[in-house]
Amino acid sequence: MTAVLTQKTSMGHKPIAYYSGLLDPVMKGHYPCEQVLATAAFAVQKSTTIVMGSPLTLYVEHAVFTILQKNKSTLTTQRVSGYEVILSIPSLQVVRYHTVKLVMFFAQPVSDDEQVYDCANYTLEEESKVGEDPIPGSMLLFVDGFSFIDQETGIMHSGAAIVRAEQQGPSDTLQIVSQIPLPSHFSAQAAKLLAIIEALQQAEGLEVTTYSDSAYFTTTVHSSIHRWERRRVLKSDGSPVMHKDLLVQLIKALTLPSKVAVIKCAAHTNQQDLVSRGNVLADWAAKEAAKTSPNFSEQDEHMLGMMTSRQQNATELPPPYTERAQLHLRELQEQALPHERELWEQRGCIQSPTDFIYRQESTGRPVMPKPCYIQP
Known part of the structure; x- marks a missing residue:
């Protein structure tokens, strides 16, 4: 000055x-x-x-x-x-x-x-690098990251996932293209950052629209990332910011696709549109990846670039019910209070990414809220 x-x-x-x-x-x-x-x-x-x-x-x-x-x-x-x-x-x-x-x-x-x-x-020149509206005809990806602490061992398990949507006329399909088990030191925020980095790398040279229900992730991409880039990913006291290595990779990854749009979508809407279903499937896939995360050694934890994605096709839980029965089950489960749904998940129940019905993972049977068990 x-x-x-x-x-x-x-x-x-x-x-x-x-x-x-x-x-x-x-x-x-x-x-x-x-x-x-x-x-x-x-x-x-x-x-x-x-x-x-x-x-x-x-x-x-x-x-x-x-x-x-x-x-x-x-x-x-x-x-x-x-x-x-x-x-x-x-x-x-x-x-x-x-x-x-x-x-x-x-x-x-x-x-x-x-x-x-x-x-x-x-700011328009830099803001225009990452769009906030869907790009017509682009690759459509849904990303998510998840982490939880094992109450028995106290070890954190983390995972990330990428889901791709294929639109063919009036119909569309969803496919899990990457499930990544992560080291135990990865937080949910770090897992989400890794998911978008992997997605941008897969879309190198292409136009891509990515969806996520994470406000932290979308805010980082649209505003914070440019500021961190100019500050060399350092805080005001000169120390590195949290997730510095991932932010550096994200800065580079944003330049790989020919055009990028990052959009925040609503979480747990229970809707049947493509964005809602893709987001639910990405959330489910990230949780499944976290369950299989190994215990990385200290020497291996920093080797982020050495990790490989596990390619899988989208799995669907076959519902043994008619469409009318599925609708009735969803209506009943929507009556459950938030703490009751959390209890379902703690006891090993998962929400299907296809029909949005909570089922026991071991038996595949649906679960019901408490009012359904009250006898007259």
Whole structure:
């Protein structure tokens, strides 16, 4: 950050003080427009000891107030409030210039009819790299990650899964293309990151639309990942962020497909549309992968790139009931309270990815909520 305080005289602008400093590690990861905003606030704050409330004109190349009012700003509320206080003092006048040089009389102010850099859309170029809407005719993938702690051994088991949808006219099919058992140190967030990395690698050179019900995952891809990339995946104190290795792989993987869209979908909707069924199947496949996760040694845990995906076809639990009976079973199971469904899962029941009916894994029999067992 550099700035110069000048006083206008008959001979032009006379320099009074020079200011320079380094952007803090957090601001180094922000967009150039936001860095200019921080520099402007720095210059005004530094000059207060000399200006002492006298009229001050700030010449800056960017529309700082437009940046402050931007809805998609990546700045925190605390930073925005601080900059607003500094730049809103009554004695300050902000003037936007094309190029602010140390010799101020060489600068030319921006006129209304000139084409200049649009500070209101400074993030659009990077945001457009990953779309938020489905790409027509693209590969359609559903990703998920899961982890749980074995109550008997205390060991965490994790897994990730990728499901591909094939649309052929009015019909569509779902297929589990990857189930990945993961080391015990993988959290659910890390498992989800690995799932999308694997999916993007499979879609290299293609157009792909990916769905996930994870808010953490979609937020990371659409906003956080660009900031971490500019900050070299480091926190404000210089230490690496959580899941640094996976984020580095994700940054590279996002460049592999020719076009990428990452979309958040609703979880556990019990609907029969393609997105809902694909998400449920990905969730089920990730849980199944976690159940088979081996105990990796310390030397093997970091060898993420050496892991191979287990290719499987989509498995369907054959329902021995008519369509009408399946509908009735679903309606009964929907009456179960959330804690009762959790109890089903703890006791080894799974929800079928095809008909959404909870069944005992060992026998395949459906389970019923407590009201069904109350005798008149």
